[in-house]
Amino acid sequence: GAVVSQHPSRVICKSGTSVKIECRSLDFQATTMFWYRQFPKQSLMLMATSNEGSKATYEQGVEKDKFLINHASLTLSTLTVTSAHPEDSSFYICSATGTSGGYEQFFGPGTRLTVL
Amino acid sequence: QKEVEQNSGPLSVPEGAIASLNCTYSDRGSQSFFWYRQYSGKSPELIMFIYSNGDKEDGRFTAQLNKASQYVSLLIRDSQPRASAPYLCAVNPQAGTALIFGKGTTLSVSS
Numbered sequence: 637g638a639v640v641s642q643h644p645s646r647v648i649c650k651s652g653t654s655v656k657i658e659c660r661s662l663d664f665q666a667t668t669m670f671w672y673r674q675f676p677k678q679s680l681m682l683m684a685t686s687n688e689g690s691k692a693t694y695e696q697g698v699e700k701d702k703f704l705i706n707h708a709s710l711t712l713s714t715l716t717v718t719s720a721h722p723e724d725s726s727f728y729i730c731s732a733t734g735t736s737g738g739y740e741q742f743f744g745p746g747t748r749l750t751v752l
Numbered sequence: 753q754k755e756v757e758q759n760s761g762p763l764s765v766p767e768g769a770i771a772s773l774n775c776t777y778s779d780r781g782s783q784s785f786f787w788y789r790q791y792s793g794k795s796p797e798l799i800m801f802i803y804s805n806g807d808k809e810d811g812r813f814t815a816q817l818n819k820a821s822q823y824v825s826l827l828i829r830d831s832q833p834r835a836s837a838p839y840l841c842a843v844n845p846q847a848g849t850a851l852i853f854g855k856g857t858t859l860s861v862s863s
Contacts, residue, residue: 670850679840679855680796729795731851739784739803739844741851746795 639663640732642744649720650752657715657747659730665710666732670741671703674727686713720751754779756843758854767863771828775841775854778822785817785824786842786851789835796840800826831861 639662649655659669668687672680684705686692692705704716713732717724727748731741755778765771773787784803788796802808802815802824814827824843828835838856845852 668848679853680851682850682852685850727793733848739847740786740798740801741844743795743798748793 638734638740638742640666640730640742640744642728642730642747644747645745646748646750648750648752651721652719654716654718655720655749657717657728657730657749659713659715659732659744661711661732661734661742664732664734664742666713666734667710669707669713669730669732671705671713671715672729672731674729674746680729683715717749720749722751725749725751754782754843754845754852756841756852756854758841758857760855761858762860763857764860764862765831767831767833767861769831769861771831771835771859771861773826773828773839773841773857773859775824775826776822777824777841777843777852779843779845779852780819780822782822782843782845783847784844785815786844787813787815787824787826788840788842789837790840790856791837796842799839828859831859833861833863835859836861 643658671683684692684694686707694700707713729746730744786801787799790796800815816825840856841854842851
């Protein structure tokens with residue numbers, strides 16, 4: 637149980653285009669989903685916290701107009717990188733907590749974004 | 753600002769030895785503590801979590817928590833080469849909030 641999927645697993649796009657990444661909880665309802673970004677040789681950095689049906693909360697320094705997050709249902713959150721540039725190339729990972737409100741988070745497999 | 757500190761390593765141990773990974777955290781009110789292993793190009797894989805002071809054992813792994821010292825560690829017994837990877841310590845200040853990750857310690861087990 638507690639499986640989180642991400643799609644796509646890998647994407648290459650041209651500079652200036654937009655990319656949508658999906659995060660789904662497959663066998664549980666996710667009250668809260670988190671989006672992290674990881675650059676090479678660095679740790680995971682939280683970008684934003686997403687609660688179903690409400691606006692996402694962004695961390696300091698993360699542009700909310702560039703990284704659009706939609707948490708339309710208890711099983712799906714999407715991250716759209718708008719007008720992507722090479723410096724947005726990174727490993728994007730989502731995680732989710734269940735409706736029970738426990739401490740454990742369940743991570744998706746990640747999406748590798750490369751912007752040319 | 754809430755921080756989680758780890759020695760970046762690499763921590764090198766011979767096959768069969770005990771590896772000891774350490775982590776300190778700044779938020780005294782933190783409630784839960786996690787150890788993840790992350791192979792290259794993959795998402796973090798949960799090794800263990802611990803909520804209470806003391807030791808918690810699971811197979812080759814033992815997590816140790818000392819809230820008074822704000823210190824959490826992970827011991828890996830009988831280390832194998834396939835265990836070589838960065839190990840991330842993560843702290844959850846409270847239920848439902850995001851994890852705060854350390855920068856990770858790279859473990860290298862030589863055969």
